[in-house]
Every structure is written in C-alpha cells, then in structure tokens.
Amino acid sequence: MTFYGVSLTSRLMLGTAQYPSPTILRQAIAASGAEVVTVSLRREGAEGAGFRDILVQSGCHILPNTAGCHSVKEAVTTAHMARELFRTNWVKLEVIGHADTLQPDPFALVEAARILCAEGFEVFPYTTEDLIVGEKLVEAGCRVLMPWGAPIGSGQGLRNIDGLRSMRAHFRDLPLVIDAGIGAPSQAALAMELGFDAVLLNTAVAKATDPVAMAGAFGQAVAAGRAAHDAGLMPRRDMASASTPIFGMAELG
Amino acid sequence: MRIELNGESLTTEAATLAGLLVERGFDPNSVATAIDGDFVPRSLRADTALQDGVKVEVLSPMQGG
Numbered sequence: 001m002t003f004y005g006v007s008l009t010s011r012l013m014l015g016t017a018q019y020p021s022p023t024i025l026r027q028a029i030a031a032s033g034a035e036v037v038t039v040s041l042r043r044e045g046a047e048g049a050g051f052r053d054i055l056v057q058s059g060c061h062i063l064p065n066t067a068g069c070h071s072v073k074e075a076v077t078t079a080h081m082a083r084e085l086f087r088t089n090w091v092k093l094e095v096i097g098h099a100d101t102l103q104p105d106p107f108a109l110v111e112a113a114r115i116l117c118a119e120g121f122e123v124f125p126y127t128t129e130d131l132i133v134g135e136k137l138v139e140a141g142c143r144v145l146m147p148w149g150a151p152i153g154s155g156q157g158l159r160n161i162d163g164l165r166s167m168r169a170h171f172r173d174l175p176l177v178i179d180a181g182i183g184a185p186s187q188a189a190l191a192m193e194l195g196f197d198a199v200l201l202n203t204a205v206a207k208a209t210d211p212v213a214m215a216g217a218f219g220q221a222v223a224a225g226r227a228a229h230d231a232g233l234m235p236r237r238d239m240a241s242a243s244t245p246i247f248g249m250a251e252l253g
Numbered sequence: 254m255r256i257e258l259n260g261e262s263l264t265t266e267a268a269t270l271a272g273l274l275v276e277r278g279f280d281p282n283s284v285a286t287a288i289d290g291d292f293v294p295r296s297l298r299a300d301t302a303l304q305d306g307v308k309v310e311v312l313s314p315m316q317g318g
Binding site: 015016017019025038039041042044051052055064073074077080082084152153202203 | 260279295315316
C-alpha cells in the first residue's frame with residue numbers, strides 16, 4: 001500500500017487521543033502495528049513534551065489533522081502550522097460542517113483541498129462516501145480519499161455499506177481509507193474485506209477497557225480482512241447449497 | 254501593549270512575535286505560530302511586529318484522531 005509515494009505494510013492507522021495515559025498510548029501504538037499515527041495542534045498543555053517523545057519513539061509516520069476546523073481558512077492555517085512543526089507535507093484534512101454530527105462540510109473541504117494541494121501538501125481528506133465529492137477532491141489533487149464509516153467517535157461501524165462498496169468500485173485505483181466510526185475489530189475486518197486499503201481509528205482503541213489488547217485485536221482484524229479480500233470471498237447466495245456431496249450417499253431410510 | 258495570546262488577554266513588553274515567545278517561555282522550535290488567523294513561519298517571527306489588539310496563537314503537537 002502506498003500513500004503519496006510512501007510504502008506501508010500495516011493497513012491500520014491509529015489516532016493518539018483519549019488514551020488513559022501516555023504509557024498506554026505508547027504500548028497501544030506498538031501493539032497495533034500501525035505505521036501511521038494521527039496528531040493535532042493545540043494550545044500547549046502540561047503533557048506536550050512527553051507526547052513528542054512518544055511520537056519520535058514510535059517510529060511512525062505522522063499524519064497531522066485539522067480536527068475541529070469549521071472553515072477553509074482555519075483548516076488551511078492549521079495545515080501550514082502543522083507542516084512547519086511536523087516537517088511533513090501530509091495532512092489529514094477535516095473541515096467540519098456541524099459541531100454535533102461532525103459531518104464533513106464537502107464544499108469547504110474541496111475548496112481547502114484545492115488550496116493545499118496547490119501548495120504542495122499531500123492531502124488525506126476526511127469525506128463522505130459521496131462519489132461526486134470524491135471526484136472533486138481528486139480533481140483538486142488528492143491522491144487518497146478517507147470516507148467515513150460512521151460519525152466520528154460513534155462506533156457504529158460501516159453505516160452505508162452499499163454506498164462504500166460503490167465508492168470502492170468507482171475509485172478502483174485510488175487508495176481509500178475508512179476513517180471514523182469504527183467501533184469493533186469485526187467492522188474493521190469488514191472494511192478490509194470490501195477492498196478498502198486501510199482503516200483509521202482512534203476511539204475504539206483508546207476507550208476500550210484494555211486499549212493495548214484492543215490495539216492488537218484491531219491489528220489482527222485488519223490483517224485478516226485484507227487477507228480475505230486478497231483470497232477472494234465466495235459469492236453470496238440466497239438459498240442453501242449443500243457443501244457435502246450428495247453423490248455416493250448411502251440409502252439408509 | 255495589550256494582545257491576546259491563546260485566547261487570554263495580556264500586556265506584553267515584546268515588540269515582535271519572536272520576543273513574545275521568549276517572554277512567555279515557549280520553546281521556539283516546538284511551537285507553530287499564527288497572528289489573526291494567518292500562519293507566521295518560524296523564519297518571519299523576528300521580523301513580525303506585534304500590534305495592539307492582535308490575536309496570537311501558539312500551538313504545539315497534541316494528541317489527535
């Protein structure tokens with residue numbers, strides 16, 4: 001799997017927020033096998049220095065986000081600040097349309113993506129499964145799309161499987177990452193079985209009773225789902241079909 | 254001069270953005286800066302004069318999803 005020329009082995013991308021402690025965050029990243037972690041920019045808090053150390057020690061690629069931005073300008077300025085601080089052109093572009101639903105604002109998203117791509121950013125847009133919005137993002141210069149599974153932090157899994165399946169078919173050669181809404185490893189495995197390239201999640205690990213164990217479970221689920229996709233799933237049938245041969249069966253009745 | 258720093262109103266003696274960071278004890282290499290919503294690159298901080306009433310944001314890496 002390649003994002004903007006960077007080859008990755010793990011198809012699980014992990015958020016770094018909401019963990020019970022920095023130690024658990026560090027262990028969860030390691031247990032997940034993730035090679036990409038998302039981070040944000042905020043006003044300095046007490047734990048800032050320790051967090052930077054964890055990022056460096058993890059050896060992961062850093063994907064800064066624009067979480068919480070509601071306008072094009074906020075998102076673009078945040079991206080600029082992140083690029084200087086993290087020395088990466090990668091940015092997970094979020095332009096939120098509504099404070100309660102955290103649904104992306106597709107109009108502002110496309111506009112911000114256009115500006116940032118033109119400035120050399122490598123944009124990972126948090127979007128919906130809408131095909132036209134996806135096309136506009138690609139036109140803007142995005143070479144990865146990140147459709148939501150469900151609203152951020154909701155843990156509902158893939159709310160519109162048919163829509164996501166259409167998106168996968170429509171953008172056949174573009175890396176697609178399911179970002180947000182994943183609550184359980186089975187949901188992550190399903191995303192991979194559908195042919196998505198990767199899964200990005202945070203809350204499902206951070207808010208688990210044992211985040212480190214859950215990180216490992218997600219790592220295995222994503223790997224299993226991808227292996228299943230590569231192996232080729234059997235076609236679904238409406239009726240039963242005996243798996244044991246009828247031929248050669250004894251007459252005993 | 255009165256300015257707003259990360260949402261808090263304060264009085265500063267600093268004439269430039271670079272001076273403000275020193276005055277307030279920030280590590281200049283581990284923060285990113287913006288004034289009135291516009292990014293100010295590290296290389297321009299020393300030449301960026303503070304004006305009365307500006308809103309300065311000084312941001313650091315934080316946990317995010």
